[in-house]
Amino acid sequence: MAKDLSTEEKIKQAAKKIFMQKGLAGARMQDIADEAEINKAMLHYYFRSKQQLFDLIFEEKIVQLFSTLGGLFLDASPLDEKIKLFVEKQSDMIADFPSLPLFVLNELWQNPTLAEEKLKDKPLHLIREKFRSAYDEALTDEAREQLPFEQFLLNMMSLIIYPFMARPIFKSMIEVDDHQFDQILSERKQQVTKLLLQSIKLDS
Amino acid sequence: MAKDLSTEEKIKQAAKKIFMQKGLAGARMQDIADEAEINKAMLHYYFRSKQQLFDLIFEEKIVQLFSTLGGLFLDASPLDEKIKLFVEKQSDMIADFPSLPLFVLNELWQNPTLAEEKLKDKPLHLIREKFRSAYDEALTDEAREQLPFEQFLLNMMSLIIYPFMARPIFKSMIEVDDHQFDQILSERKQQVTKLLLQSIKLDS
DNA sequence: ATTCGCATTAACCAATTGGTTAAACCGTAT
DNA sequence: ATACGGTTTAACCAATTGGTTAATGCGAAT
Structure with missing residues (x-):
């Protein structure tokens, strides 16, 4: 300091x-x-008190965690562009604060009611609905039925966030050092984008 | 009790x-x-002491977390069958202990050297190499270059595990109750399997 | 120079927490 | 019955921890 x-x-x-x-x-x-x-x-x-200090930090961090979602789905860019940008921005943000998702999830599990309290005034549903309509419009009926929006959302968040959280396990599993793992993570952005687009048949 | x-x-x-x-x-x-x-x-x-009691539990849990991997990749079944079984078994196991991955990851981050200590005698690399060779044999050169084994492994683990950990966030994001979210999670097993096979062009 | 008010500090406090101890309990072998 | 062993308990202890307090520092306004 x-x-x-x-x-x-x-x-x-x-x-x-x-x-x-x-x-x-x-x-x-x-x-x-x-x-x-x-x-x-x-x-x-x-x-x-400790609790008040913590609440302040936590509030700030949870906003930060969802801020990436915010700006992205308000313009009129095509869905594949939105997805690509989201993967990149969210990945970069978490790369800067790798402990953020684990921290937030941990405290949310500790105190289950906290989730609704902290998230309810946020315009989360607005963004989600914006995203959902972009999704529904871009997909054929058949594709949409094959992969419901909720599952796609789960896929996207999981593929982006989990590898950062699970670094200690993966390092042991595939026997690489931190530097090599960072390399894999940075290559991942394209891989994840490609996989997501492929999953809704929008390969470009 | x-x-x-x-x-x-x-x-x-x-x-x-x-x-x-x-x-x-x-x-x-x-x-x-x-x-x-x-x-x-x-x-x-x-x-x-508290620490000794904790170590005992933690050791047991980390073994449990990886036990699913163990049995699966020793027989001669085709890769797509292995993947399908792994997704199902790992999902079921975590559904029984949803707090397990968060718990383990949390303590591993807290104590970074712990990962190597606890995992090093485990036959993890053996299983991984078994899996890797199955992966390499089943894929064409082109496909393997497009999606390296490490990325596939990250995809698989992320898609399976993260949704269970992130339940509090997802519940708020897509506005469902626990029962509905359980429903989504159980449908997910097929979705994840399909996506993984599709990603290596082994759709069946 | 003195006063005033926020900022800072050291010392302190009460509650909590991991851990210990010595005595009591209780089934079994003698 | 008695002695013995592992088991269980209540009381206790020292260290830690979040939080308080009263005194001090110190720059700006009077």
Whole structure:
């Protein structure tokens, strides 16, 4: 740390790092204070409790996780272009914060009601419906029946996100180091796009 | 609980449940004792420390997670049959323990060296090489170059596992209840198999 | 120079948590 | 009956942890 940020900002940065690394239960307030290079009491001065600090970070991160979806499906570009862009942007975003999805999922499982609370005001359904209509319009009746929108959505998210989360397992499974695995992940963007388009018979 | 199991077994059952639910940091020894309906001191009598108890459970779970891979690739069945069976068995197994992958991944990220330690004596590479050669033999040179084995493996694992982990998010995204989501997940087995075979041009 | 108000700190506190201990329990062999 | 062994329990302990407090620092306004 040791940057010339405001104390409040230093705390937020440190809290992000520690919470994402250790989760709510595993994170210690002292860890965050050390990371921010400030006195532990300052944490409670700026953010009343651990829970409040956590909620703030979590809220921000969940918005971040869905932000990629946002801008993409509002313009009139064709479906295959939308998909290609989504795969690339979402992959790049998670490559920057590989621990984000695991962190969010973990806390959502811990507290099942949290999901609806945090997501309900977000314009998620709006984006989804925009996406769904683009999907329905681009596909033939037959193709749409073969691969329902929900399944396609599951495929897309799974193919993009899971490999980042499962890095420790895959590294052992295919015996590569971090650098080689990064290589595989970056090649993946095209592979995933191709597979998704192929699955709805829109190969280009 | 309240079953007529031995104390040791009651503790193990309870520990599995609590650890899988809350992780190492989030689990309280008292939670485990309550779940097992025994005195907290018994935990230390049978398993010296929290860490030792956790290690035992974790070891067992990681074996379980990979056990499906084991039996499948030793016989001489054709590749498409292997894939189909793997998707079904792995899906069923995770449907029984949906929190397993998140739990394992979480602890592996927490302790990066753990992955190699726990996985290195397992015959994972043997199985993988068996699978790889089946893959290479079944595919044409062209197809194999288009979709390298590693990418196919990532696809397969992602498509199977991630939807179970991401249930809280997907429920909000596509606005379904647990029952409807279960329905989607069970239909998924065929969808995933089809997509995987299609991706290596082995549609049947 | 003094006052005022936010920022910062060290010391402290109460609750929680993993772990220990010594005594009690209880079926079995003597 | 008694002694013995593993098992179980309640009480206890030391360390950790989230959170508080009262005092201090310090720049700006008076």
